[in-house]
Amino acid sequence: MTGIIYKTDVTPQPEQIIALYDTAGLPRPTNDAVRIKAMYEHSNIVVTAWQGETLVGVARSITDKAWCCYLADLAVSPEIKKSGIGKKLIDITRELIGDECTLILLSVPTAMDYYPKVGFTRLDNCFWINRKR
Helix, strand or coil, rough: CCCEEECCCCCCCCCHHHHHHHCCCCCCCCCCCHHHHHHHHHCCCCEEEEECCCEEEEEEECCCCCCCEEEEEECCCCCCCCCCHHHHHHHHHHHHHHHCCEEEEECCCHCCCCCHHHHCCCCCCCCCCCCCC
């Protein structure tokens, strides 16, 4: 898509992230800007997509850059979904982590059909202990 600038050296303001998550329907604690800020402060990789001054896409990851990388959040503005921005954010993340690092994610139910289209393999060997709040 033309007019989209990708950045790896900028962390958006919590208000920008919250606005994107809310419009994209990503279930995150968007009523808690302090928590959103902390999520980004403790992430290793943040890849953003901008249309002018507007944040239109983000991929937030936590990684050791040697064995695995957890893609914690992927959000794209609904007005420009299906334009390749999500795939580009994933591709940039993969470039940053290198070929020896596995990219892992937990999908929201509405995106289960998307991830196989951009190269992910669905697995049945995931376990988790859910957060208390």
